[in-house]
Amino acid sequence: MGDRELADFLERQGIRDRRVLDAIAHLNRADFIPESARSAATQDSPLPIGHGQTISQPFIVALMSQALELQGPERVLEIGTGSGYQTAVLAQLCREVYSVEIVPSLADSARELLERLGFQNVHLRLGDGTLGWPEEAPFDAVIGTAAPEFVPPKVLGQLKPGGRMLMPVGPQGGNQELLCITRAPGGGVPRVQHLLPVRFVPMTGEARHLG
Template sequence: MKVLPLLVFAMGVVAWEATAQDAQCVRERAAMVETIRAYARSAAGVLGQQGVSEGVLEVMAQTKRHLFIPERTCSVAYADTPVPIGLGQTISQPYIVALMTQLAEVAPDHTVLEVGTGSGYQAAILARLARKVCTIEIIPQLAETAAKTLRDLAYDNVSVRLGDGYDGWPECGPFDAVVVTAALGELPPPLIEQLKVGGRLVMPVGPGYSTQQLTVVEKIAPGKTTTRAVALVRFVPFTRSQN
């Protein structure tokens, strides 16, 4: 009979710790958004005077990034820096996630392809803005973990596929936007082919583990595109299937 008060006390301590962590995460996430906003103002040449839209910033403020990293630590998750997620991969710094999302110009009725699921965080951001997100990951462990995380967090409009993203996902498209989260020295023709007219491909172009150009390709007519480099970035290399 004397165990019950101790159990209630212990449960109260756990609840208090969880509440304190939630409050810290909210503060850290708000600070992250303000950092993104400041970076966007200084990058007017890339984004124009509008910077990162309030819609994108709101989604960044709502999405629990700490649940997409192994440590699930708020101070780590919301710092404006890449975070290792294992197997030689990283989750991009928040500003780059916001920048790529803004450049993709995602709308509520859009179908979006992401190549390089990683932890699932970029897919989660896109899922709050688009009707449907199809995301491809070549590393089995990451694909499995990301799919579980997205499923547990009720991102029901995201489909995760294991495979080589170079060839895209024709059955899921055509796409209004394609976001590639790994660097390649060329623009993959299949991804451009799967874009709708008016659609955009956003990806880093250049060698892995070096400086690349964050590039935006817009499909202006069947078989016709415009391409522009918007910023210098550093991404992990695009992994291809050996088959």
């Protein structure tokens, strides 16, 4: 199954956003996976990318991208670049992606790959994603690719009123939920939707000390 077939499979699984499906079809997921695992690149499953991290299941990448409801002009903050796959999907859906990765070697390899693939609207920083990217805030949308036990308050504070955050939340090895959090336009209590149970690697940095 190639990446166009992968996109067709995801459509049959309920992904309806044509821009998301086209973004996935235009990538080669194998580019974002270590050579030892590339034979499984188009399987709908997470795969290891080293350093205890994974590239997410394609369905989850598509679902999270779809749930952000991006139209094109947005500036998006991504917490956890990983191998850059989710980053590359987002880069096709919005104006600018600001991605933060805490593992130096992953940040370096993702930067090199994304530059080689020609993505000029991706800004990558090595650092603690739970601190966000305050110099570039506020953002129209935020996406997290690892699970904190609690939503990082500094990241939520960098989301524009009315903006959406997609974040897996919960303990490692325990019950995690994929949350869609919409910041209230008037600064009130955010609206939280529980989308589905998930299992992500834990978010590190200050996320270990939240709560």
